Amino acid sequence: MALNLNRIPMPAQDPEVRNKNFDEVATGYTAAMAVEEAERCLQCKNPLCVPACPVNINIPKFIHEIATGDVVAAGETLKDANTLPAVCGRVCPQESQCEGACILNKKGAPIAIGRLERYAADLQIMRGDFKTAVKPSTGKKVAVLGGGPAGLTCASELAQQGHDVTIFEALHVAGGVLMYGIPEFRLPKLVVETEINSIKEMGVDIRVNSIAGKINTVQELMEEQGYDAIFIGTGAGLPYFMNIPGENFNGVYSANEFLTRTNLMKAYDFPNNATPILVGEKVAVVGAGNVAMDAARTALRLGAKKSYIVYRRAMEQIPARLEELEHAIEEGVELMLLTSPTEIVGDADGNVIGMTCVKYELGEPDDSGRRRPVVIEGSEHMVDVDTVVMAIGQGPNPVLLETIDGLELNKWGNVVADDQGRTSLEGVFAGGDIVTGAATVILAMGAGKVAAKTMNEYLAD
Numbered sequence: 001m002a003l004n005l006n007r008i009p010m011p012a013q014d015p016e017v018r019n020k021n022f023d024e025v026a027t028g029y030t031a032a033m034a035v036e037e038a039e040r041c042l043q044c045k046n047p048l049c050v051p052a053c054p055v056n057i058n059i060p061k062f063i064h065e066i067a068t069g070d071v072v073a074a075g076e077t078l079k080d081a082n083t084l085p086a087v088c089g090r091v092c093p094q095e096s097q098c099e100g101a102c103i104l105n106k107k108g109a110p111i112a113i114g115r116l117e118r119y120a121a122d123l124q125i126m127r128g129d130f131k132t133a134v135k136p137s138t139g140k141k142v143a144v145l146g147g148g149p150a151g152l153t154c155a156s157e158l159a160q161q162g163h164d165v166t167i168f169e170a171l172h173v174a175g176g177v178l179m180y181g182i183p184e185f186r187l188p189k190l191v192v193e194t195e196i197n198s199i200k201e202m203g204v205d206i207r208v209n210s211i212a213g214k215i216n217t218v219q220e221l222m223e224e225q226g227y228d229a230i231f232i233g234t235g236a237g238l239p240y241f242m243n244i245p246g247e248n249f250n251g252v253y254s255a256n257e258f259l260t261r262t263n264l265m266k267a268y269d270f271p272n273n274a275t276p277i278l279v280g281e282k283v284a285v286v287g288a289g290n291v292a293m294d295a296a297r298t299a300l301r302l303g304a305k306k307s308y309i310v311y312r313r314a315m316e317q318i319p320a321r322l323e324e325l326e327h328a329i330e331e332g333v334e335l336m337l338l339t340s341p342t343e344i345v346g347d348a349d350g351n352v353i354g355m356t357c358v359k360y361e362l363g364e365p366d367d368s369g370r371r372r373p374v375v376i377e378g379s380e381h382m383v384d385v386d387t388v389v390m391a392i393g394q395g396p397n398p399v400l401l402e403t404i405d406g407l408e409l410n411k412w413g414n415v416v417a418d419d420q421g422r423t424s425l426e427g428v429f430a431g432g433d434i435v436t437g438a439a440t441v442i443l444a445m446g447a448g449k450v451a452a453k454t455m456n457e458y459l460a461d
Contacts, residue, residue: 005108008037010115019300019331022184022268026090031071034119038067041111044103049113052101054446055088055153057081059098059113066116075124078117079132083156083445084149084195086125087178089118090187092442093321125191130198135162140459143168143227145212145400148176149441150432151233152199153448154455159202161456166227168210171264176235178441180264181256183294185301186324189263213400218407218428229427229455232415233448236433238397241390242286246344251280251352255291255391262298280386282306284355286341287391288313293324295389296333307333308385312340312360312373338362338373342380344388355383394438404428412437421451429455 011027012018018025029037041063049059058077065074078085094100094114102110124130140163144151147169155165173179178192200206212218212234221227239254241247258277261267265275283299285292288311299307309328311318314337318325329335336357343356359379362371396413408416408424414435421429431447433439 003107004040005104007040007109007112008033008115010112015327015330015332018185019297022301024188025185025327028122029115029119034066034116035069037112038063038116040104041067042103048101048103049098049111053098054442055082055449057085057098057117062120063111063113063116066120071120071123072127072129074120075127075129076131078121079124079130082117083153083199083449084178084192084441085117086121086191086195087149087187088442088445089114089116089121090191091178091182091440092117093440095322097442122191125194130201132156132160132198132202134160134202137164138162138459140164140228141226142166142229142231142455142459143221143225144231144233145218146170146176146233146235146432146434147174147196147206147208148233148235148432148444149178150235150434150444150448150451151176151231152196153445154231154233154431154452155204155448156199156202157449157452158455159199159204161452163456163459165203166205166207168212168215169206169208170211170234172208173264174206174208180260181291181294183259183263183298184268185297186294211399213403217403218400218425219405222427228459229429231421231448231451231455232400232423232428232430232434233432233444234397234400234434235444236394236396236438238395239390240393240395242341242392244341244343246346246352247390249344249346249352250350251278251346251386252344252388253390254394255285255287255295255389256394258295258389259291259298262302268298268302277302278387279304280352282308282385283387283389284308284310284336284341284383284385285389285391286310287393288318288320289391289393290320290324292389292391293320293328293333295391297328297331299387299389300332304387306385308336308383309333310336310339310341310355310357310383312338313370314338314362317370336383340373341383341388345382352386352388353384355385355388357381357383396434396437417451419450420454421447422454427458429458 062077266273267277360373363374432444
């Protein structure tokens with residue numbers, strides 16, 4: 001039979017419909033689509049996709065199970081390696097990981113691993129058959145600080161080994177960036193809540209409204225409350241700003257606030273939900289990563305007539321996933337490339353009325369290997385906007401870290417940890433964005449999984 005080099009397209013809402021609602025954009029494979037796509041897999045003897053997955057899913061196995069119609073087994077194979085498969089099937093950058101390593105890239109399109117993962121995981125959620133084996137109790141207590149992807153994964157792995165695990169989450173719900181950062185139209189919150197519930201069913205205690213460093217310190221947890229080990233997975237939730245004039249005007253948001261109000265607090269459904277959000281007719285989002293795309297697409301759904309991505313580099317340098325960029329453009333987001341603000345302009349009442357920008361051209365490569373943007377003299381111009389969202393990155397929140405004596409931090413304020421999650425303190429481990437800086441959900445999960453293995457060995461000594 002001839003090799004099929006074309007992947008099955010993902011069904012999706014029409015762009016002119018979806019840019020006005022918060023329903024999920026991609027609607028998922030049917031059973032027939034999933035089988036047809038799974039049958040494209042070559043079942044390589046030495047699959048390159050598996051080591052390219054940060055949590056080492058047995059990808060050929062779960063795809064073969066879909067191809068042969070055993071979707072129950074496929075869900076179990078996924079869950080054996082991945083705490084949050086329905087989440088990862090939606091938000092992982094597969095193109096630079098498992099799918100990027102697929103041998104079919106040499107001839108055509110790689111296997112749609114992420115779409116198949118979502119398909120099998122969604123069916124598992126519909127069945128409600130999360131059967132994760134948990135070993136007998138070891139009598140050891142572990143505290144996980146932060147209920148985001150790294151913390152949830154670490155907690156799940158340790159609970160399976162029989163340890164008594166408690167997650168301390170600062171917000172009123174667990175999930176971290178999965179709940180506050182990624183919009184409903186990309187990642188339905190019901191999916192996240194369902195997968196978190198499967199972790200609770202293992203016996204993990206999740207304590208919300210518990211700000212680590214305020215409610216209790218690392219020293220108090222170990223010395224007074226009897227925890228044998230601690231994992232720090234508090235992420236990167238402190239937004240960065242450009243420190244240009246006008247960032248304090250009304251109508252300027254950090255992407256964190258803009259997305260948290262919309263996603264976690266459901267401002268899109270105000271007044272049915274109590275949190276409002278003010279969005280003008282013309283919105284500029286500064287930055288071009290996945291967070292920026294989320295903010296720009298959200299602005300349209302909140303009623304903006306114009307939504308711009310303002311980015312100081314060129315199209316080929318945009319860091320967002322190609323799929324997210326394509327979806328944004330389809331939905332009407334406009335790109336202002338090789339452009340950057342120098343000042344936000346406000347009126348006498350302190351409201352944003354515009355943004356002064358300059359144009360750039362690309363010069364010689366910088367340390368990252370990308371051509372450096374160079375300001376074009378005399379290019380200053382005004383952009384007519386009434387809302388500005390800063391989406392230029394975020395770093396570690398110091399609330400917890402400032403309370404931990406002897407914990408080594410790097411120059412950016414991130415926790416220093418080795419590749420096994422060990423920090424400078426005995427019994428204290430860390431992983432995810434608090435170590436690496438802002439990265440992807442799956443990389444944080446991979447770090448949580450690795451740290452859990454190290455912690456399990458530590459607890460056994």
